[in-house]
Amino acid sequence: MKWDTQIYKRLGQRTISCDYRVTDGYKCCHRHVGWEILFVLRGNGVFIANHTLTPMQSPALVMIESSIPHGNDIKGCYERWNTIILPGFPHSLDHLLDKNKGGSSIENTISPLKSPSGLLVAPVLPSYVNRLENIFCTLAEELQISDALSVEIAALKIMEIKCYFSRFMKDRTSSQTAAAITADNDALLNAQDTFANLLNIIEDHLDEELTADFLAKAVHLSRSQVYRLIRTRTGQSLNNYIKHRRIAKAKTLLKYSDLPITNIAALVGMPLSGFCKVFRQLEMLTPTEFRDHSRSEHEPKALDNLTFRKIADNRR
Incomplete structure (x- = not known):
């Protein structure tokens, strides 16, 4: 599969973008450098990565290692926040973490969560929808400003989204285990x-x-x-x-x-x-x-x- 060069044209000199989009259905299959986070507000369908099909029902967070061939097939109204992160973001934010106290580097913190297929889908609890919408809105606004401080805020927002993603994945696993017990x-x-x-x-x-x-x-x-x-x-x-x-x-x-x-x-x-x-x-x-x-x-x-x-x- 050929690499998608339109990503570079869209981002220009930037290493991160965050856009709100609404389309009537959506179907694609491509690959590009970096990784993506999708916050799907409306739309149900299937995501595909590494020949693995993963069903998705909104609301949901989706994390994709974009260098792996991936795509989706969404039916009906498809409303989402789409964030693309390329290598090099952020430039240098190690001062946000205290390495002397055992903190990991910012490069490890601003990186996708790992999965065998390169794709993770986490259902979003209804009580978190408004909270996540505010995070993505703030991220998009800070990227419009594009100064040194806004880059730091954007990095913190990505870290915050990852924390919620980990929570949702853990809650889903716990719920599935509990459902099997009683x-x-x-x-x-x-x-x-x-x-x-x-x-x-x-x-x-x-x-x-x-x-x-x-x-x-x-x-x-x-x-x-x-x-x-x-x-x-x-x-x-x-x-x-x-x-x-x-x-x-x-x-x-x-x-x-x-x-x-x-x-x-x-x-x-x-x-x-x-x-x-x-x-x-x-x-x-x-x-x-x-x-x-x-x-x-x-x-x-x-x-x-x-x-x-x-x-x-x-x-x-």
């Missing part, structure tokens, strides 16, 4: 899967009217069970949780795209007047003020609006 733990895992499925359905339908009846039917629970599950696990009512997720999605679109506010309101399933009112209540800013404020210090690269329009058109 039927009670099987039931617990099923309950966790139901909750994760419920949150995924909410995320996938934020541009539509979401009712307790619809959600209950989708996860095979009663309305009262849906209300109770959301309240118990998130500390919020169902309506309040959905409202906060709509605004969180709108903030990402305001920050990383040039879509008109009218279109963003539609993409999060709210009429324009109601969207502006709720946004101001929660953020203490209008959508326009939030967009201007988020770009006041530096101008991040806007996403391709054609991508969002295509997805919006497909959902009409």
Whole structure:
């Protein structure tokens, strides 16, 4: 398989990139130097590396040793943060670790976790989704600044992502072991899967009217069970949780795209007047003020609006 030279054209002189992308399905197979971290928010399918197939269900973190031939086949809406790290990043950050106290070198810390196939897929617990989104947003913003301090912050964010990745892999192994031991733990895992499925359905339908009846039917629970599950696990009512997720999605679109506010309101399933009112209540800013404020210090690269329009058109 030929090496993918487009990676170098995209990065130019940089040794790291972090981009937010949304596509309608995705299929590829390539190889290039360095390694990748994907945070998949939406999309289900298969990743391939070293002739090994690994199923993936969002939300998930994916780590790939990119010199190994790899690819994926994702169906439906594919929303993710894509980070590519080339050799040479970071330039020199050994001072962040104290070698005199037994710390490893920064080169070992900023490196992919190892696996026989060169590919690792870790399911992300729903309670960590917002936390990881914030980490990747910060990473992308710091890379737009591109000064000495921003490189250090970016390196720390990569280290933080790796720590979460290790935790998720450990939790998955522990859960699989526990499931094999007792039927009670099987039931617990099923309950966790139901909750994760419920949150995924909410995320996938934020541009539509979401009712307790619809959600209950989708996860095979009663309305009262849906209300109770959301309240118990998130500390919020169902309506309040959905409202906060709509605004969180709108903030990402305001920050990383040039879509008109009218279109963003539609993409999060709210009429324009109601969207502006709720946004101001929660953020203490209008959508326009939030967009201007988020770009006041530096101008991040806007996403391709054609991508969002295509997805919006497909959902009409």
